[in-house]
Amino acid sequence: MQSNCYHFVVDVAQLNGCNNTGLILRTWSAQDACGNVKTCTQLITIVDRTHRLSMSS
Numbered sequence: 001m002q003s004n005c006y007h008f009v010v011d012v013a014q015l016n017g018c019n020n021t022g023l024i025l026r027t028w029s030a031q032d033a034c035g036n037v038k039t040c041t042q043l044i045t046i047v048d049r050t051h052r053l054s055m056s057s
Contacts, residue, residue, distance in 0.1 A: 004033030019048040 015022040
């Protein structure tokens with residue numbers, strides 16, 4: 001069995017800060033042998049949840 005489907009993934013990242021926090025907009029696309037295309041978009045939020053150490057003298 002052979003599949004005549006194609007898929008594509010495109011990422012647009014807007015990461016900043018020391019820990020690369022920010023957003024990734026990921027677009028998924030699939031195309032079948034007849035040329036029908038379906039697209040879905042995923043928004044990924046990256047948050048820094050690490051605890052900062054503070055030391056007093």
